Amino acid sequence: MRWVLSALLLGFCATTLAQEARRPEPNTRVPKGVARYTPSGFPDRIVASPAQDASTGFSAAWRTDTRVSAPQLEIVVAGDSPDMGEPRRIEATSRPLKTENGEAHHHRADVDGLQPDTLYAWRVQGDRTWSAWHHTRTAAAATAPLTLLYFGDTQNKNVSLTTRVVREAMRAAPEARLALFAGDLVSGGDGEDDNEWGEWFEANEVLPTSLVVAPAPGNHEYFEEFEDTPQERRVLGAHWPVTFALPGNGVAQARRTTYWFDYQDVRVVVIDGTSALDLGTAKAQAAWLDQALASNPHRWSIVLTHQPFFSPREGRDNVLLRQHLLPVIRKRKVDLVLQGHDHVYGRLKHEAPTPVFVVSVTGAKQYRLSEEARKTMRPVAEDTQLFQVLRFDGPRLRYEARTATGRLYDAFDLVDGGAAGKQLVEHAEGRIEERTCTRAETLKGRADRCWE
Structure with a gap:
């Protein structure tokens, strides 16, 4: 009898869990009252977008907290050594945005003068720190796949x-x-x-x-x-x-x-x-x-x-x-x-x-x-x-x-x-x-x- 009751209880729990799993999922995974995406001094939301001519440039946007107001982007031709040489530094512009996660600064840097079909390493600046080095290749010639x-x-x-x-x-x-x-x-x-x-x-x-x-x-x-x-x-x-x-x-x-x-x-x-x-x-x-x-x-x-x-x-x-x-x-x-x-x-x-x-x-x-x-x-x-x-x-x-x-x-x-x-x-x-x-x-x- 004890075994039967245990089996019934386990079956009931399994059914209840299955019903729980089928409830509508919230739009984000962030529980109410939890600060998951608060801006900080570490750069995040980093994204590259094409310049009008994608063979010679691109632009980057990223986010930090308000302590960062005049950041830079560094870029260099990517190499196999960790010493890729002296990077070029590009000043970014910054704009504030206040949201449910607090006030942030969003930054933009426009990179020009690049060589076509070239792999570049680049990173963006935060508060006394930098992002990882990212790799982006410029567009090649029109005849290239x-x-x-x-x-x-x-x-x-x-x-x-x-x-x-x-x-x-x-x-x-x-x-x-x-x-x-x-x-x-x-x-x-x-x-x-x-x-x-x-x-x-x-x-x-x-x-x-x-x-x-x-x-x-x-x-x-x-x-x-x-x-x-x-x-x-x-x-x-x-x-x-x-x-x-x-x-x-x-x-x-x-x-x-x-x-x-x-x-x-x-x-x-x-x-x-x-x-x-x-x-x-x-x-x-x-x-x-x-x-x-x-x-x-x-x-x-x-x-x-x-x-x-x-x-x-x-x-x-x-x-x-x-x-x-x-x-x-x-x-x-x-x-x-x-x-x-x-x-x-x-x-x-x-x-x-x-x-x-x-x-x-x-x-x-x-x-x-x-x-x-x-x-x-x-x-x-x-x-x-x-x-x-x-x-x-x-x-x-x-x-x-x-x-x-x-x-x-x-x-x-x-x-x-x-x-x-x-x-x-x-x-x-x-x-x-x-x-x-x-x-x-x-x-x-x-x-x-x-x-x-």
Whole structure:
């Protein structure tokens, strides 16, 4: 009898623990009242971003506490000896930011005059200390092969569930030099903005200093000021301008959130869908985009944006993007339009080989596909965390979407035939079956989502 009671008790405990494990997970792992990401004299949140010409420079951003107000960046050609020679020192600029974790100083250093295709070691200064030495290689010649990574929204539960995708991406493409993020890096708006940014950097581990990072702003990088009043408006969050050191060549009406840069044989142009849709800048962004693409001397072009031109989620229709910006994208024969926002996967089926419109998601939040998306996109996916690897090699671009476990989900080549134009070649071999959401509702009881 005692044995039976013990077995029943163990079974009850196991069931209770299983039920506990299925409760909705909080957006960050930081318990209430715990200071996990307080700034200190040790530099953190270190991230490199491309200069307008990524072959000769990059910029770095980092954070410390307020004791550090005039830091420097040191850089030297990387060598095999710990004695790499006398580094060049570059003065940084600093801006304060007060958050739930206290007041911090965010720093920016712009590095120019570098040699193409050269591995540099660099570090940033804190309070009587320095960061580790990081390695970043400048862009090579246009004819050299290039690998880059593209991530959809990370947004929620970054340390818990984005970490594994980033690690898998870096295993799949250890030669990658550039990472594109399609907005909504964090969720924001819940009083934990700084914790969320801390988790984004923790989840990405060495990626922001091993590669150069180019993000697009998402709607969650904004917040609603005067919410539920006649004066309600979108305002860019305080973290965005100081977290990344981005090129300052954007359109005047959205200077801090639009930019472009050249990386080998690719021009990447980042537009701000939130500003276009909610702040009336679509027309101005279209004119600026036209100029940025018209002057492109390279074989390939990418437009990176958050909100999709063709939404795969039910109830979303970004008309202003199609009205003002889509004609420019088609006129200038953009190759890829990389997007996020809708938390599913979808590649638009189209008669023309380019532009290729892709929506993807990296993070934990998962929505459901619309019936229209199932008719007009292929492949599509629900309930799937993904990353994308893009490999450029002369006249051929290879695109692969892979799941969080590294399985191949989508693949195609774009092949430049010169006067004959570019052709899309599908690669179906090795792809797993299309994935759909099998849950009736989320753990919070929402039937309009698959996971949250």
